[in-house]
Amino acid sequence: MYRLALNMLFGDRAKLAMLLCGLAFSALLMAQQTSVFFGIMSWTYTPVYNIRAPIWVSDPMVEQANDAKPMRDTDLYRVRSVDGVAWAAPLHTSFLQARMQDGNFKLITMVGIDADTFAGAPAVLSQGLIEDLRLPNTVIVDEWGAQLMGRVTKGADGKEVVIPLKVGDTFEVNDLEARIVGICKVRRAFTGGPFVYTTYDRTKQYTLGARRTLSFMLVEPQAGVDPVKLCARIEADTGLKAWTSDTVIWSWSDRSLARNTFWWFWKNTGIPFSFGTAVALGLFVGIAVSGQTFYSFVLENLKYFAAIKAMGAGMGVIARMLLVQAFTAGLLGFGLGVGMAQAIGRAMIEKGMPPFIMFPQIFWATLALVLGISLVSAIIGIIKVSRVDAATVFRG
Amino acid sequence: MSTHADQPVAVRTRSVDMFFGDGETKVTALKQADFEANRGELIMLVGPSGCGKTTLLSVIAGTLTPQTGTVEVFGQRLDGLSQEELTTFRRKHLGFVFQSFNLIPTLSVLENVMVPLLIQGASHDVAVAKARAMLEKVGLKGREYGQPNALSGGQQQRVAIARALVHEPSLLICDEPTSALDKDTGAQIMQMVRDLSRSPERCVVVVTHDHRIFRFADRIAEMEDGRIRRVVEDASLLDTNHL
Numbered sequence: 001m002y003r004l005a006l007n008m009l010f011g012d013r014a015k016l017a018m019l020l021c022g023l024a025f026s027a028l029l030m031a032q033q034t035s036v037f038f039g040i041m042s043w044t045y046t047p048v049y050n051i052r053a054p055i056w057v058s059d060p061m062v063e064q065a066n067d068a069k070p071m072r073d074t075d076l077y078r079v080r081s082v083d084g085v086a087w088a089a090p091l092h093t094s095f096l097q098a099r100m101q102d103g104n105f106k107l108i109t110m111v112g113i114d115a116d117t118f119a120g121a122p123a124v125l126s127q128g129l130i131e132d133l134r135l136p137n138t139v140i141v142d143e144w145g146a147q148l149m150g151r152v153t154k155g156a157d158g159k160e161v162v163i164p165l166k167v168g169d170t171f172e173v174n175d176l177e178a179r180i181v182g183i184c185k186v187r188r189a190f191t192g193g194p195f196v197y198t199t200y201d202r203t204k205q206y207t208l209g210a211r212r213t214l215s216f217m218l219v220e221p222q223a224g225v226d227p228v229k230l231c232a233r234i235e236a237d238t239g240l241k242a243w244t245s246d247t248v249i250w251s252w253s254d255r256s257l258a259r260n261t262f263w264w265f266w267k268n269t270g271i272p273f274s275f276g277t278a279v280a281l282g283l284f285v286g287i288a289v290s291g292q293t294f295y296s297f298v299l300e301n302l303k304y305f306a307a308i309k310a311m312g313a314g315m316g317v318i319a320r321m322l323l324v325q326a327f328t329a330g331l332l333g334f335g336l337g338v339g340m341a342q343a344i345g346r347a348m349i350e351k352g353m354p355p356f357i358m359f360p361q362i363f364w365a366t367l368a369l370v371l372g373i374s375l376v377s378a379i380i381g382i383i384k385v386s387r388v389d390a391a392t393v394f395r396g
Numbered sequence: 397m398s399t400h401a402d403q404p405v406a407v408r409t410r411s412v413d414m415f416f417g418d419g420e421t422k423v424t425a426l427k428q429a430d431f432e433a434n435r436g437e438l439i440m441l442v443g444p445s446g447c448g449k450t451t452l453l454s455v456i457a458g459t460l461t462p463q464t465g466t467v468e469v470f471g472q473r474l475d476g477l478s479q480e481e482l483t484t485f486r487r488k489h490l491g492f493v494f495q496s497f498n499l500i501p502t503l504s505v506l507e508n509v510m511v512p513l514l515i516q517g518a519s520h521d522v523a524v525a526k527a528r529a530m531l532e533k534v535g536l537k538g539r540e541y542g543q544p545n546a547l548s549g550g551q552q553q554r555v556a557i558a559r560a561l562v563h564e565p566s567l568l569i570c571d572e573p574t575s576a577l578d579k580d581t582g583a584q585i586m587q588m589v590r591d592l593s594r595s596p597e598r599c600v601v602v603v604t605h606d607h608r609i610f611r612f613a614d615r616i617a618e619m620e621d622g623r624i625r626r627v628v629e630d631a632s633l634l635d636t637n638h639l
Contacts, residue, residue, distance in 0.1 A: 001511075001514045001515065003520065004500075004503060004507055004510070004511065004514065007502065007503050007504075007507060008500060008502045008503060009502075010502075011501070011502020011503065012502050301500070303496075303498060304498060304500045307492070307494065307498040308511065308515065309483075310457065310459055310486065310492055311486065311487065311490075311492060311511065311512050311515055312483055312484065312485075312486040312487025312488070312490070312512070312515050312516075313483070313487070313515045314480065314483050314484075317515065389459070389460075390459040391454040391457075391459035391460045393459075393492070393494055393498060393571075394450045394453055394454050394457075394459070394494070394495075394571045394603075
């Protein structure tokens with residue numbers, strides 16, 4: 001009977017197309033919006049992602065990775081003295097204005113790293129050498145920044161063309177020259193400003209001699225020392241806050257700086273609400289369109305279901321037929337929707353924005369929701385058919 | 397020479413009352429309806445609109461349960477059965493030919509005929525083989541994979557007959573089987589019903605308004621106001637203007 005149920009479904013192409021459109025649109029909206037949401041939210045903990053230090057130490061009032069509360073430089077020595085610390089390096093982060101050669105200003109995130117160890121330096125440079133950062137007035141810019149801060153000119157066809165910054169180009173930060181000695185590949189920041197790396201000591205120049213420039217400390221535990229236990233010891237000995245660099249935002253560990261950053265943005269911004277609204281819209285549209293279409297499919301076939309009942313099919317058989325039809329449509333709609341979401345996501349990844357991360361959890365949750373929509377549709381149909389009297393087949 | 401009247405009873409209703417609604421809206425469809433059909437017989441239920449033919453047919457088919465009275469089909473009392481037992485009974489023992497064919501338009505002709513067998517739990521291959529053989533019997537070989545809507549009214553009713561008989565039911569219920577057909581096609585269909593269902597272990601009950609097919613009946617039961625008024629063997633005894 002199930003094969004016949006499927007043939008009934010596939011035989012009505014107009015209804016099937018409508019049903020698949022509703023389900024696919026719903027799946028697309030839910031998967032795509034959720035993936036963009038997690039993509040954007042992944043930018044919130046970009047500093048932790050880009051700098052894979054085992055332990056981060058911050059001021060005790062810091063709540064998340066973008067919230068730097070400067071500490072005294074002497075705190076670095078206190079941390080280094082904690083039992084179990086192999087080394088600790090300073091890290092500066094601040095938002096500054098960069099003045100381009102054409103006079104335009106751009107917001108940048110300046111990152112000052114330890115010039116001796118280069119702890120916190122970008123892992124991949126597409127141009128230049130990290131050691132050149134030891135030369136005077138030098139910086140490394142990320143690829144996004146090189147593009148964003150590039151020179152705009154007109155091409156041969158009259159269209160505007162951006163010529164990205166390259167090694168040797170210069171710009172100014174607080175009237176001080178910054179000469180580019182490298183272009184690096186890092187994940188973009190939530191704030192949208194590009195990362196500009198320099199040495200920790202030089203950040204004092206660029207920030208016009210700010211009294212405190214120590215935003216974070218990057219700590220490596222000694223061999224065999226558990227990072228979580230070391231975090232607790234650093235906190236106990238120094239009164240500072242120590243975090244692990246675990247970027248699994250689903251983890252239960254409240255020591256993860258990435259996880260805390262993610263949830264801080266979740267609680268303190270309207271981002272989850274706006275994306276949640278879009279996902280809920282997808283769910284409701286899916287239920288409304290596919291439920292209504294499936295109901296109309298059942299209505300059109302009601303007299304045939306009544307005939308099948310009269311011929312001796314129990315409600316169990318008919319319910320299973322309807323479930324097979326609804327779930328088949330659901331799976332096809334899910335495949336189409338998530339396929340489209342993936343295609344859009346790939347196009348997004350190539351362009352770099354908006355960010356797109358489809359976790360396996362998003363895939364499975366979307367599948368569950370689409371099958372939930374199918375189940376609701378099937379239940380509506382089952383209720384309708386169950387109320388049909390088999391005797392109606394004798395009434396013309 | 398034995399007659400149909402000599403055969404054991406296939407269908408018997410006794411003192412069946414059936415009404416719908418209550419209070420001022422109460423409509424009595426059957427009043428102490430007594431009806432009998434024998435094995436090997438083709439019996440027609442005739443009468444004016446609203447006389448209770450379809451209700452009696454539904455009671456015999458087990459799709460309606462009467463408020464009072466007894467219903468017996470091939471020795472099985474239906475009036476005491478649960479809905480589940482009635483469903484099982486219909487699945488095993490009944491075949492249906494409907495007025496509007498009720499062929500599922502999105503299924504092929506073959507698939508439509510396979511439905512009763514699949515409901516009974518037959519395997520797909522067995523259902524295909526039996527449905528093909530049945531379609532050949534009704535003269536529709538070569539039309540198995542067409543859609544029902546592509547067939548003429550007569551051909552669609554032949555598909556419906558094939559579907560009604562493919563699982564070899566004891567009781568064939570036909571509700572106005574010729575009402576959508578012209579005279580010649582109607583006659584052909586009734587001849588087919590008569591030929592294919594002629595068996596000492598089968599009974600055919602036909603509800604009809606169509607006096608042109610009365611000649612195919614072994615007996616005709618005339619209904620009036622919810623009860624059987626009389627049963628005749630000769631259609632000429634009926635006043636067809638009254639029906």
